[in-house]
Amino acid sequence: MRRKTAQALALRARIVLACAEGIDNKTVATRQRVTSHTVSKWRSRFINHRVDGLLDAPRPGAPRTIEDAQVEAVVARTLESVPTGATHWSTRTMAREMVMSQTAVSRIWRAFGLQPHRQETFKLSTDPFFVDKVRDIVGLYLDPPLKAMVLCVDEKSQIQALDRTQPMLAAGPGHP
Secondary structure (H helix, E strand, O other), X not given: OOOOXXXXXXXXXXXXXXXXXXXXXXXXXXXXXXXXXXXXXXXXXXXXXXXXXHOOOOOOOOOOOOOHHHHHHHHHHHHHOOOOOOOOOOHHHHHHHHOOOHHHHHHHHHHHOOOOOOOOOOOOOOXXXXXHXXXXXXXXXXXXXXXXXXXXXXXXXXXXXXXXXXXXXXXOOOOO
């Protein structure tokens, strides 16, 4: 529907109500600041279709170029896999993978509320000694030794370090 549908619908209703009072098209048009053709159109649509006639009629548009199966494939791939060498799909990588435009992928994700870059879970470490390390750290918090100080340095666990694509550049003169 159009952005101003509520106002457009209210105007159509005012036109029809004025016509129902027996006011002629030209007077209604003048009062509502529309053309008499517009008044005639909405009067006729109301007579033929009642209240439903005041709603926007379907408008022609370009036919769909993406089939339901393709939409389903994009959604499934987004939810069930990650691209090689990355932590999550971007619209561009998914578009290349599915052979469609980045805009199409973006629209599909928006329609289904998908945001692969915003994960709601955390990743567990693959370190084989992870559980032992967690126990040691939690033990320090639960039963710290006398006069002990526990420092916690948090890393951005949602950001996975990737291999650099460019070599490190030498520092410029005057910069260590």
